[in-house]
Amino acid sequence: MSGLRVLVGCKRVIDYAVKIRVRPDHLGVVTDGVKHSMNPFDENAVEEAVRMKQKKVAKEIIVASCGPTQSQETIRTALAMGADRGIHVELAKGEEDLQPLAVAKVFAKLVEKEKPDLVILGKQAIDDDSNQTTQLLAGLLDWPQGTMASVLEHSDGVLKITREIDGGLEDISVKLPAVVSADLRLNEPRYATLPNIMKAKKKKIEKMSVADIGVDVTPRLKVQNVVDPPVREAGDKVPDVSVLIEKMKEKGHLK
């Protein structure tokens, strides 16, 4: 392999530091005028691809995002971190409710078009916490997958991946081409330096619509209701275990 071609996905989400507010119609959260930035796990994905390029393991990094017009800013940030060029699948009005299956289908089309050796996505987006796109994409492409990756090593068309799973760490190896999702501990994402922000201006971003690539992004799931988590109530202090058991029985937690 004389240098892999890597496709990285990134999503524009509400910035992690913002205080989220539920919309008055309870069908979502307030996004107007709220600060947005690149999904943190996607930063890990972009960073990993850039490191692979620095180590000469990768030779081209294409960053893609499926989202509204402002997703362009997210793509520019990825370009400033070191990606070579961008693809913006721009959503039209009415298409903004984008769900993982639709994203996976879009990326499957991009894979068909760009023929990368490796796709790296963020493990999950911090707005919907789905953790589905990578798996769905791998399924659609019939490619091997390595999710929740915290270590990624390449040699001769084989990827050694360490996955963070509930029980601990799992080591697997997959043959390329493959789809991988980045976890937080995969790397420490770099800051976009000012010189790189300036250079990123000259990098190309290809724009296309969902119709251009022939994907149906109609949502299959409908959000019924969004509410704030219940306000935490004050607890009760009890003097000893017997009183504790009594109280628990009272409240029906113990029979």
Added chain:
Amino acid sequence: MALLGRIGRQVCQRIVCSRSISMSLSDEQKEIMDSTRKFVYDEIIPKAAYHDETGEYPWEIIRSAWDLGLMNTTIPEEYGGLGLSLMDLSLVLEELGYGCTGISTAIAGNSLAESPVIIAGSHELKKKYLGRMTEEYLVAAYGVTEPSAGSDVASTRTTSRKVGDEHVINGGKMWITNCGHANWFFVFTRSDPDPKAPAGKAFTAFVVDADAPGVTVGRKEWNMGQRASDTRGVTFDDVVVSSDNIVGQPGGGFKVAMACFDKTRPTVGAMSLGLARRALEEATKYSMERKTMGKPIFMHQAINFMLADMALKYELARLMVWKSSLEYDEGRRNTYYASIGKLYGAIAANENASDCVQVFGGNGYNKDYPAEKLMRDAKIFQIYEGTDQIQRLIIGREHMTKYM
């Protein structure tokens, strides 16, 4: 006559329209701000209290800032810099100032020293002294102030005299930022010993290598605030400098020193904005948690009005700093606006910091809370880069020139 009046009005309207300033930032400027802000949250804010406490020079932080390209932003591209505009630098410095004005002053000290060289240096001088700043991680210092010459720059006592093709400098400077770590100094000297010589011809400015024989750096001065910044005195004892190191024309140093301020005052104003905003945000966050008489204190009008006044001052100061930067970038003389922006920025910083301590109440007086540092750091903005009084002199003078 009526026709002339109508044409005159149309011409005026067209002039006004073509000179209107856009208030929105470009995508690139927003990215630069975001990147800087992230750096500030991750690298500066967690460590600022430590450097304030110990006075230790924040080498690691400055190094990271240099890596990010935050330090030599206005050096022209041909010497390895980014050639960013003054407006871009103002955005960066506001964010850095929000994190810690002591650390941001250390970072901005480079821009201050580099300004005269960028404005008036010869091509060779720029290549030699600006080029190295972008190739290596270095710090430079601007040496004009002396123990007995602060506001009265013209009474500078450091002298330079021509000996053959070289110059010999004798004297001392005080309150020089980055003094203890500088690779080179911009030094302002009196080159004409005749006390009657006019200011425009009596001074010469030089770039002096810090390792030149005769340069002795003093001890770190312990100041009220911005303690992370390194301020010292430096003495020049028969320091020999080549004629090639003159910045601008021999005898024309005063003009060079003054011209810098048009560039550096907006940036110092920008740092004070960062502090003003920090004071506002810390006070706001505290007022949402602290309760008195059954409600969070921001719900009491007395506190809410204080926050409103702090917001007011910040927004107004920001507009003036932006305007003075934009005027400079568009090639117009910005002296009047630069002084207004710097002065009002200092007022906003100091008043906001004091109000922040007030909102925090007893906790505001205590080192475990962020308010007291802001008040100690803010004061210097009314003193360095031209005192509040000097700014008023300039504003008053510039104002009168419109009438005379």
